[in-house]
Amino acid sequence: MSTISFATELEHILRGENVHLDLPVSKLVERSLMRNEGALTSTGALSVATGKYTGRSPKDKFIVMEDSVKDKIDWGSVNQPIEKEVFTKLYNKVMNYLKEQEELFVFRGFAGADKSYRLPIQVINEYAWHNLFAKQLFIRPSQEELVDHEAEFTVISAPNFKADPEVDGTRSETFIIVSFEERVVLIGGTEYAGEMKKSIFSIMNYLLPEQDVLSMHCSANAGKEGDVALFFGLSGTGKTTLSADPNRYLIGDDEHGWSNNGVFNVEGGCYAKCVNLSYEKEPEIWNAIRFGSVLENVVLDEKTGNPDYDDTCLTENTRVAYPLEAIPNTLMPSIAGHPNTIIFLTADAFGVLPPISKLTKEQAMYHFLSGYTSKLAGTERGVTEPEATFSTCFGAPFLPLPARRYAEMLGEKIAQHDAQVFLVNTGWSGGPYGVGKRMNLAYTRAMIQAALQGELNSAEFSVDPIFGLNVPVHCPGVPDEVLQPKLTWANGEEYDKKAQELANKFKENFEKFDNVTEDIKNAGPNV
Numbered sequence: 001m002s003t004i005s006f007a008t009e010l011e012h013i014l015r016g017e018n019v020h021l022d023l024p025v026s027k028l029v030e031r032s033l034m035r036n037e038g039a040l041t042s043t044g045a046l047s048v049a050t051g052k053y054t055g056r057s058p059k060d061k062f063i064v065m066e067d068s069v070k071d072k073i074d075w076g077s078v079n080q081p082i083e084k085e086v087f088t089k090l091y092n093k094v095m096n097y098l099k100e101q102e103e104l105f106v107f108r109g110f111a112g113a114d115k116s117y118r119l120p121i122q123v124i125n126e127y128a129w130h131n132l133f134a135k136q137l138f139i140r141p142s143q144e145e146l147v148d149h150e151a152e153f154t155v156i157s158a159p160n161f162k163a164d165p166e167v168d169g170t171r172s173e174t175f176i177i178v179s180f181e182e183r184v185v186l187i188g189g190t191e192y193a194g195e196m197k198k199s200i201f202s203i204m205n206y207l208l209p210e211q212d213v214l215s216m217h218c219s220a221n222a223g224k225e226g227d228v229a230l231f232f233g234l235s236g237t238g239k240t241t242l243s244a245d246p247n248r249y250l251i252g253d254d255e256h257g258w259s260n261n262g263v264f265n266v267e268g269g270c271y272a273k274c275v276n277l278s279y280e281k282e283p284e285i286w287n288a289i290r291f292g293s294v295l296e297n298v299v300l301d302e303k304t305g306n307p308d309y310d311d312t313c314l315t316e317n318t319r320v321a322y323p324l325e326a327i328p329n330t331l332m333p334s335i336a337g338h339p340n341t342i343i344f345l346t347a348d349a350f351g352v353l354p355p356i357s358k359l360t361k362e363q364a365m366y367h368f369l370s371g372y373t374s375k376l377a378g379t380e381r382g383v384t385e386p387e388a389t390f391s392t393c394f395g396a397p398f399l400p401l402p403a404r405r406y407a408e409m410l411g412e413k414i415a416q417h418d419a420q421v422f423l424v425n426t427g428w429s430g431g432p433y434g435v436g437k438r439m440n441l442a443y444t445r446a447m448i449q450a451a452l453q454g455e456l457n458s459a460e461f462s463v464d465p466i467f468g469l470n471v472p473v474h475c476p477g478v479p480d481e482v483l484q485p486k487l488t489w490a491n492g493e494e495y496d497k498k499a500q501e502l503a504n505k506f507k508e509n510f511e512k513f514d515n516v517t518e519d520i521k522n523a524g525p526n527v
Contacts, residue, residue, distance in 0.1 A: 031128035042305040044291030054315035064179040086169035105131035110139040114264035122151035139268035217395030219243035220251035233345030249331040265334035274318040277309040288326035349374035351428035352499040357469035362523035364421040446477030
């Protein structure tokens with residue numbers, strides 16, 4: 001199938017009588033309810049269940065092996081190749097399937113708040129609630145922008161179309177396939193809406209560096225004086241929670257670009273975890289769950305419609321999607337200057353990393369390349385309890401290019417703009433997972449506040465003997481003993497043993513980076 005026939009087939013679908021184009025939020029909610037796709041909560045949010053897949057399916061994600069990208073992609077277990085012929089046949093099947101549906105829903109919008117780098121996209125959905133999700137997560141155009149809107153990438157999501165691996169060449173019934181030449185993302189066999197969001201992010205992670213823009217898996221906010229902070233981290237480490245600060249302006253909660261102009265959000269909404277959500281701990285997110293928001297896999301009380309955020313019988317990975325405007329102090333448009341402070345968030349399941357430490361530039365590069373954290377339950381299929389993992393650049397599942405490309409760009413920008421970098425452990429304290437407790441959120445907020453206000457730049461530090469990190473001796477609002485993880489353990493020898501175990505994992509993981517300087521290699525733990 002040639003590019004022309006791909007485009008022709010797509011145009012044929014979009015002109016179909018079964019297509020609802022750019023429906024407003026109210027109509028999408030109405031269609032979702034009429035189609036029995038979900039129910040309204042007591043606050044008016046749309047509550048849906050995603051079936052057996054309640055997280056991403058990374059082993060079912062592929063990139064089409066095409067001439068224009070085959071020498072650029074970092075092929076491997078993350079970026080799995082699939083032949084063009086296999087993709088073409090599956091594309092034709094999905095398109096024929098969609099033609100037979102009574103209704104299709106299409107959203108047109110953008111990825112990238114900075115107009116110099118934004119990507120016009122369109123999303124074609126079998127489900128009304130998926131289209132509502134897309135409308136809330138991506139950047140919504142004005143009526144004037146819609147007049148000249150020409151999509152440069154199309155996401156096609158057909159959750160009820162299930163592949164036959166023996167016939168279709170996939171690994172399972174589920175598939176997420178990106179074709180950079182045909183500018184298409186093809187999704188089937190899964191109802192988990194996060195696949196759409198992360199597919200566009202992966203595409204931006206390919207396109208932006210080609211324009212000398214660093215794409216980043218991070219949240220971002222700005223102070224009232226214009227100072228900017230970035231929060232890097234994988235799902236569940238606290239990016240959304242910690243960037244939603246009532247005293248700062250939210251730029252975005254998950255995906256950003258850093259150009260020569262400054263920082264901009266890739267998205268127009270937030271996708272926050274809901275597990276154990278409470279008004280007391282996270283009032284901004286709590287209040288954002290209202291009409292137009294989409295709750296995924298949250299159990300409702302049948303009589304009252306009240307969500308039970310503590311009930312994880314469906315999944316630990318309960319989520320809510322809402323537009324940026326649902327957060328009162330959002331910066332609109334979501335564009336800001338160059339970062340002053342960069343925070344690497346890690347959920348350490350070993351319970352041995354300090355809750356906060358200040359990094360040298362070399363340590364920053366080491367920990368960015370390492371990307372240590374724990375996969376938290378539910379974020380991927382099959383993950384039922386925290387697993388220690390190293391995700392390069394805190395975003396390996398979404399990086400099509402070699403990690404060195406992103407790391408070098410970050411290092412250059414840290415040096416150019418003299419950004420201060422901190423490593424913050426939002427994981428366990430007092431022992432490993434199953435023994436210790438998750439870090440107190442109030443303490444984490446206090447430490448980040450101190451970092452953002454510059455109170456830790458000239459603080460007294462002690463050097464962690466195993467990890468070599470500069471740990472503040474005092475921090476406003478945090479007990480001194482909490483800052484020293486060994487003091488929170490009942491048994492100091494057990495701490496040393498566990499810390500050495502993690503240090504060894506760091507060393508083993510970093511051996512794959514054979515092309516970095518000795519200064520960066522030596523910035524890791526002491527083994």
